[in-house]
Amino acid sequence: MSFSPLIRQLIDALRILPGVGQKTAQRMALQLLERDRSGGLRLAQALTRAMEGVGYCRQCRTLSEDELCLQCSDPRRDDSLLCVVEGPLDVFAIEQTGYRGRYFVLKGHLSPLDGLGPEAIGIPELEARIGQGRFSEVILATNPTVEGEATAHYIAQLLAPRGLRLSRIAHGVPLGGELELVDGGTLAHAMAGRRQFEL
Amino acid sequence: MSFSPLIRQLIDALRILPGVGQKTAQRMALQLLERDRSGGLRLAQALTRAMEGVGYCRQCRTLSEDELCLQCSDPRRDDSLLCVVEGPLDVFAIEQTGYRGRYFVLKGHLSPLDGLGPEAIGIPELEARIGQGRFSEVILATNPTVEGEATAHYIAQLLAPRGLRLSRIAHGVPLGGELELVDGGTLAHAMAGRRQFEL
Ligand SMILES: [Zn+2]
Ligand SMILES: [Zn+2]
Numbered sequence: 001m002s003f004s005p006l007i008r009q010l011i012d013a014l015r016i017l018p019g020v021g022q023k024t025a026q027r028m029a030l031q032l033l034e035r036d037r038s039g040g041l042r043l044a045q046a047l048t049r050a051m052e053g054v055g056y057c058r059q060c061r062t063l064s065e066d067e068l069c070l071q072c073s074d075p076r077r078d079d080s081l082l083c084v085v086e087g088p089l090d091v092f093a094i095e096q097t098g099y100r101g102r103y104f105v106l107k108g109h110l111s112p113l114d115g116l117g118p119e120a121i122g123i124p125e126l127e128a129r130i131g132q133g134r135f136s137e138v139i140l141a142t143n144p145t146v147e148g149e150a151t152a153h154y155i156a157q158l159l160a161p162r163g164l165r166l167s168r169i170a171h172g173v174p175l176g177g178e179l180e181l182v183d184g185g186t187l188a189h190a191m192a193g194r195r196q197f198e199l
Numbered sequence: 200m201s202f203s204p205l206i207r208q209l210i211d212a213l214r215i216l217p218g219v220g221q222k223t224a225q226r227m228a229l230q231l232l233e234r235d236r237s238g239g240l241r242l243a244q245a246l247t248r249a250m251e252g253v254g255y256c257r258q259c260r261t262l263s264e265d266e267l268c269l270q271c272s273d274p275r276r277d278d279s280l281l282c283v284v285e286g287p288l289d290v291f292a293i294e295q296t297g298y299r300g301r302y303f304v305l306k307g308h309l310s311p312l313d314g315l316g317p318e319a320i321g322i323p324e325l326e327a328r329i330g331q332g333r334f335s336e337v338i339l340a341t342n343p344t345v346e347g348e349a350t351a352h353y354i355a356q357l358l359a360p361r362g363l364r365l366s367r368i369a370h371g372v373p374l375g376g377e378l379e380l381v382d383g384g385t386l387a388h389a390m391a392g393r394r395q396f397e398l
Pocket of ligand 2: 258261269
């Protein structure tokens with residue numbers, strides 16, 4: 001090896017980042033050292049503060065350093081809508097759609113083979129949250145994967161007795177895509193879910 | 200925005216890394232927060248130590264926290280060979296070929312349009328280094344780009360009166376590429392096929 005110990009340790013540490021292999025980590029380390037040391041120190045400080053300071057919102061369970069996150073503490077949101085997602089990045093994605101109701105963030109999806117049952121992903125907390133609220137509709141926005149569908153199904157059955165409106169985000173062809181590139185399953189869903197054309 | 204301030208600051212700070220855009224930075228931040236906080240703290244510490252502790256080898260000018268780098272302080276290396284490269288990553292690349300002479304690391308290449316002349320890239324220090332040594336051959340291993348070729352040419356003309364053997368890594372390396380991205384085998388051929396520098 002031809003890097004000095006501190007550089008080698010930095011390269012190793014950078015490899016914990018998702019998608020960063022040995023070559024990328026080398027480039028990152030040397031670029032910071034050669035061109036942006038103050039940026040590197042700012043990154044170190046931001047990492048320390050976030051790793052030590054960020055916890056979970058006590059209401060929706062998304063990542064937040066405050067007891068209530070931005071979405072939960074905003075008084076202008078629609079308290080009759082609850083959107084259930086698999087993780088904090090999904091909150092960000094749903095926000096981009098213009099949705100302005102409330103959220104509940106699971107810890108991923110049910111995965112019995114990995115020993116991840118309802119307790120592990122926060123379903124009891126979801127029930128408690130619904131019990132405290134006055135929601136008229138719960139939108140199940142888990143991922144459109146086999147596991148996400150199964151998780152949505154499980155939650156829907158669990159909540160059915162409460163007389164809430166339960167909805168699932170629609171499946172269909174993605175905007176801007178070409179039909180011939182869409183997989184058969186998705187296209188079948190898009191056909192089955194077709195709606196009256198609005199003129 | 201739907202991320203809390205500490206998360207937002209972490210995402211912003213991650214974007215200083217080369218090749219990391221907004222979406223990648225979001226994924227990195229949330230993955231560290233959700234799955235590897237101790238890894239995140241180790242990265243913070245490695246960054247701080249490297250940014251504050253790493254300087255430049257006084258002899259070859261590569262990045263090193265010691266006054267003399269690993270290559271310069273190794274007594275078993277061939278003191279008759281000097282390999283001149285554009286940056287510290289190139290030392291790493293050349294090491295992979297089995298080369299075991301000495302190095303001199305420029306600060307990039309000559310770039311008159313950016314105001315980067317011989318002084319800016321460390322040519323006076325290269326001359327001083329050669330003056331102190333007892334080299335029989337100087338291998339010009341700047342990048343096989345237009346700027347790298349021009350820099351090699353400049354150095355060759357400058358050193359010509361010293362009666363050293365001047366060589367250039369062979370064009371087994373693809374033109375227009377960057378040395379640090381070339382695979383080890385190609386680079387080994389290029390080293391083995393180096394030729395007398397033609398003025
Ligand atoms: Zn919240
Ligand atoms: Zn050195």
